[in-house]
Amino acid sequence: xxxxxxxxxxxxxxxxxxxxxxxxxxxxxxxxxxxxxxxxxxxxxxxxxxxxxxxxxxxxxxxxxxxxxxxxxxxxxxxxxxxxxxxxxxxxxxxxxxxxxxxxxxxxxxxxxxxxxxxxxxxxxxxxxxxxxxxxxxxxxxxxxxxxxxxxxxxxxxxxxxxxxxxxxxxxxxxxxxxxxxxxxxxxxxxxxxxxxxxxxxxxxxxxxxxxxxxxxxxxxxxxxxxxxxxxxxxxxxxxxxxxxxxxxxxxxxxxxxxxxxxxxxxxxxxxxxxxxxxxxxxxxxxxxxxxxxxxxxxxxxxxxxxxxxxxxxxxxxxxxxxxxxxxxxxxxxxxxxxxxxxxxxxxxxxxxxxxxxxxxxxxxxxxxxxxxxxxxxxxxxxxxxxxxxxxxxxxxxxxxxxxxxxxxxxxxxxxxxxxxxxxxxxxxxxxxxxxxxxxxxxxxxxxxxxxxxxxxxxxxxxxxxxxxxxxxxxxxxxxxxxxxxxxxxxxxxxxxxxxxxxxxxxxxxxxxxxxx
Amino acid sequence: xxxxxxxxxxxxxxxxxxxxxxxxxxxxxxxxxxxxxxxxxxxxxxxxxxxxxxxxxxxxxxxxxxxxxxxxxxxxxxxxxxxxxxxxxxxxxxxxxxxxxxxxxxxxxxxxxxxxxxxxxxxxxxxxxxxxxxxxxxxxxxxxxxxxxxxxxxxxxxxxxxxx
Numbered sequence: 001x002x003x004x005x006x007x008x009x010x011x012x013x014x015x016x017x018x019x020x021x022x023x024x025x026x027x028x029x030x031x032x033x034x035x036x037x038x039x040x041x042x043x044x045x046x047x048x049x050x051x052x053x054x055x056x057x058x059x060x061x062x063x064x065x066x067x068x069x070x071x072x073x074x075x076x077x078x079x080x081x082x083x084x085x086x087x088x089x090x091x092x093x094x095x096x097x098x099x100x101x102x103x104x105x106x107x108x109x110x111x112x113x114x115x116x117x118x119x120x121x122x123x124x125x126x127x128x129x130x131x132x133x134x135x136x137x138x139x140x141x142x143x144x145x146x147x148x149x150x151x152x153x154x155x156x157x158x159x160x161x162x163x164x165x166x167x168x169x170x171x172x173x174x175x176x177x178x179x180x181x182x183x184x185x186x187x188x189x190x191x192x193x194x195x196x197x198x199x200x201x202x203x204x205x206x207x208x209x210x211x212x213x214x215x216x217x218x219x220x221x222x223x224x225x226x227x228x229x230x231x232x233x234x235x236x237x238x239x240x241x242x243x244x245x246x247x248x249x250x251x252x253x254x255x256x257x258x259x260x261x262x263x264x265x266x267x268x269x270x271x272x273x274x275x276x277x278x279x280x281x282x283x284x285x286x287x288x289x290x291x292x293x294x295x296x297x298x299x300x301x302x303x304x305x306x307x308x309x310x311x312x313x314x315x316x317x318x319x320x321x322x323x324x325x326x327x328x329x330x331x332x333x334x335x336x337x338x339x340x341x342x343x344x345x346x347x348x349x350x351x352x353x354x355x356x357x358x359x360x361x362x363x364x365x366x367x368x369x370x371x372x373x374x375x376x377x378x379x380x381x382x383x384x385x386x387x388x389x390x391x392x393x394x395x396x397x398x399x400x401x402x403x404x405x406x407x408x409x410x411x412x413x414x415x416x417x418x419x420x421x422x423x424x425x426x427x428x429x430x431x432x433x434x435x436x437x438x439x440x441x442x443x444x445x446x447x448x449x450x451x452x453x454x455x456x457x458x459x460x461x462x463x464x465x466x467x468x469x470x471x472x473x474x475x476x477x478x479x480x481x482x483x484x485x486x487x488x489x490x491x492x493x494x495x496x497x498x499x500x501x502x503x504x505x506x507x508x509x510x511x512x513x514x515x516x517x
Numbered sequence: 518x519x520x521x522x523x524x525x526x527x528x529x530x531x532x533x534x535x536x537x538x539x540x541x542x543x544x545x546x547x548x549x550x551x552x553x554x555x556x557x558x559x560x561x562x563x564x565x566x567x568x569x570x571x572x573x574x575x576x577x578x579x580x581x582x583x584x585x586x587x588x589x590x591x592x593x594x595x596x597x598x599x600x601x602x603x604x605x606x607x608x609x610x611x612x613x614x615x616x617x618x619x620x621x622x623x624x625x626x627x628x629x630x631x632x633x634x635x636x637x638x639x640x641x642x643x644x645x646x647x648x649x650x651x652x653x654x655x656x657x658x659x660x661x662x663x664x665x666x667x668x669x670x671x672x673x674x675x676x677x678x679x680x681x
Contacts, residue, residue: 175583199602200583389586390612404584425610427585427603443606453609486606503606 002220003227003440004191006136006171012190015219024092027189027213028059032066032096034211035130035163035187039067040074042161042185042207043128050077052126054153056133056167057084062093063163064132065100072105080107081123083133083149113145116152124156131181132163136171136193142178150179159184165195166204173406174201182206189213197229197440198407199427227408227438230431230480234439236514238473240278240464251280252330252466256301256459257322257351259337260344261312264290266337266363268297269452269500273459274333275300276504277478278511279466285325287314315343319350331358333462335365336455344368349375352383358465362386362458370394376418382471384461386423386454408438421475423461425454429479439476443483452500457482460507484510519658520665522672523680526653531678532558532645535655536565538674539643543570545593545621547667548637550629553645558653562645563597563625570595570623581627585611593623600628608632639664654680 004012017024040046053068055061064080071078080100082089086109089097100107110116131153133146142150150168153160160183165171168180171193183206188196195201196208228234240251254274259267267286271294274282282301284294287308294303304325306318326332332355338344348368352359352375359381361369366387369375373395376383385395393400396414403410404426411424415432424430431439461478465471485506489498526532539549543566553559560580567578570591581587581599589595596616603611608631616624617636629637639661646654659668672679 203602388610388612388615390588390615393588400586400588401581401584404586425612427607427611429610451609451614453606483606 001229001231002191002225003194003197003229004225005194005227008223008225009136009190009193011223012215012219015222016215020216020219022214022216025095028062028092028096029066030213031063031163031189031211033070034189034213035063035161036067036070038185038187038209038211039071039128039130039161043159046071046128047075049127050079050125051128051130052123053078053080053130054133054149054167055080055082055084057082057088057090057093058135058137059091059093060132060135060163060167061089062091062096064130065093065096067130067132067163068105069096069099069103072100072103078105079126080105081119082107082109083111083146085109085111110149111145113148116145116148120152123152126156127158129153129156129158129160130163131160131167131183133167133181135164136195138168138170138177140177142168142180147179150181154182162186162205164188165193169195169201169204171195174198175405176200176204180204185209187211190215191225192229194227194408197428197442202428226412226436227440230439230441230476232514232517235477235480238469238477239511239515240467240469251278252463252468253281253283253328254279254459254462254466255283255285255322255325255329255332256462257285257314257332257334257338258455259284259286259290259294260308260314260339261287261289263337263339263364264293264297265452266455268294269455269504270333270336270362270459270462271298271301272501272504273456274463274466275459276507277460277463277467277481278508279463282463283325283329285318285322287312309341309343311341313339313341313344314347315341316347316350319347322347322351323354326355326357329357330466330468331360331462333360333362333458335362335368336458338364338368340364340367345372352376353378354380356380358471359383360386360458360462360465362454363391366391367394373418376420382421384421384423384465384471384475386425386458386461386475388425388454392424408432408440412436412438421471423457423475423479425457429483431475431479433472441479441483443480443487453482453486453503456500456504459504481507481510481514484514518662518665519660520668521659522657522668524655524657524675524678525680526558526655526678528651529558529561532561532653532655533565533568535675535678536562536567537569538565539671540566540569540591540595540623542667542670542674543593543623544663544667545623546663547593547623548617548640548664549623549625550637550640550642551625551627551645552642554647557645557647559627559645562643562655566623566625567591567595586616594619594621596622596624598624598626600626600631603631641668
């Protein structure tokens with residue numbers, strides 16, 4: 001499902017009206033009637049309630065006037081509070097505002113702090129609110145009078161249904177601009193906007209309802225939104241078809257280069273993730289000092305114990321051995337638990353420059369190349385990088401807080417600049433591809449998981465690549481399946497006490513459900 | 518090993534100064550768990566901690582409630598984390614375990630109770646209670662040897678603010 005930004009949706013509206021010829025009045029009518037339908041569904045006893053419609057002077061307010069008209073049509077006592085001079089309302093919104101007069105719907109103009117204070121008692125009597133003050137086009141800070149209006153509406157503690165987007169929320173960054181309506185439900189039109197989905201915007205949005213207002217598919221295609229949300233349907237298209245006659249080799253062979261003294265667990269989790277994703281074979285190239293741990297933890301994998309530095313990490317002396325092991329492999333997963341010793345960095349950089357199969361690079365592997373991003377440009381194969389915000393900060397030199405304020409933009413810029421697939425982990429994992437497209441994952445993950453989840457994800461993505469998925473398909477599917485597995489586990493096991501390895505073990509049933517569903 | 522002290526503050530500025538003392542004396546690996554209602558002065562305290570850690574004045578120290586993690590360079594690196602909205606896999610996904618394992622930084626966490634129990638064993642809990650318009654009671658509870666010793670030094674430094 002597309003995830004659009006404010007300029008894309010404005011462009012779609014404009015094209016629909018101007019080049020397709022659907023009148024703006026029709027779009028406004030569809031939007032208002034659709035929102036009215038959601039109000040009825042959300043509040044089945046709305047006929048008995050008093051409803052306040054808080055409106056601005058623009059098209060968002062116009063949608064609000066349509067809603068007020070339909071509410072009055074079923075006998076609801078609705079009052080429109082217009083936070084602007086009536087004379088400033090223009091176009092389709094003005095037409096819809098004038099229709100309200102014929103129906104006897106009360107419209108109160110509130111244009112300054114004094115009139116707001118005078119109306120507060122009356123406003124408090126409304127039991128449900130419709131927020132049609134600002135739409136997705138808001139591009140300035142909400143302050144003074146409008147901040148007072150929004151703070152007052154929030155303080156009433158009544159359910160608020162926002163039209164298109166909670167007023168004051170930035171549709172592109174998901175950040176509040178000054179003051180924001182805290183909505184019970186948001187009814188948006190055409191497609192979800194970035195601001196509804198990313199945090200903290202998702203907290204202000206409440207339940208999100210999407211209404212089709214009639215933007216034709218060819219116009220959507222013409223605009224070509226760059227971002228989308230991962231769904232079951234997206235992932236089903238990516239998953240490899242299974243053949244009854246297949247044998248282990250059909251499903252590819254992963255080489256995992258990971259681990260160091262004291263960090264065997266991360267390597268083991270990566271191997272387990274790869275195996276559970278359905279990779280036919282997994283070979284673990286690890287320092288010899290952790291070989292017995294890996295052999296006992298990941299029974300189904302083969303191990304290649306490598307002579308390690310005296311402090312228990314891999315160094316550049318094992319480069320040739322690793323290149324030898326890469327023969328016949330379909331994917332390399334490198335990094336988890338490998339450490340960041342200077343000698344290890346040299347090994348990792350040298351491997352990246354020479355490897356000819358797709359690479360999944362995570363954790364210490366990312367930290368190893370933090371100051372050597374030029375290596376990415378010299379790679380012969382495609383790479384998937386899976387940083388969390390802290391690792392991303394080390395890669396880019398940007399502050400974590402700046403990354404978090406613009407997760408999509410940050411991931412996209414990095415992916416395009418370095419021609420890699422970038423999985424920026426976090427609440428709403430963002431997956432950016434070199435062609436500029438971005439996928440966002442919505443998994444809720446309520447469970448209290450232990451460490452090692454990231455290592456499992458690295459394993460899953462590499463396992464999927466080994467099975468023939470493109471790095472794009474594998475990074476999206478890996479993130480999605482990993483999140484789904486954690487969700488399924490917290491449903492069945494409760495919030496506490498499941499392990500990263502349990503998430504890996506749940507993977508096959510999640511894949512089966514997807515394939516059969 | 519545990520230790521408690523109680524300190525009072527009568528203004529935003531005083532809360533900032535208490536924070537400054539904490540930041541000034543903090544050591545690599547100092548872990549702070551911050552508790553307190555909205556408006557209790559957690560941000561004032563963290564601003565003081567940042568300045569005490571010599572975070573440059575041009576860094577605007579603010580709440581991480583929208584960004585989840587703020588990071589400031591100083592005498593020691595300061596991470597300020599808000600876990601309010603996070604759970605489960607997301608904790609690892611924002612890199613929390615790496616931050617907790619970074620023995621060279623100072624870490625201040627709001628909503629630390631969202632962490633799995635074993636993750637935060639040794640730390641200094643700071644609970645700010647609103648007692649009046651401007652006045653606050655600040656409860657310190659140190660868990661573990663290193664943080665008990667740290668609290669000893671804070672106690673010594675804040676003698677005149679101690680509540681007996």
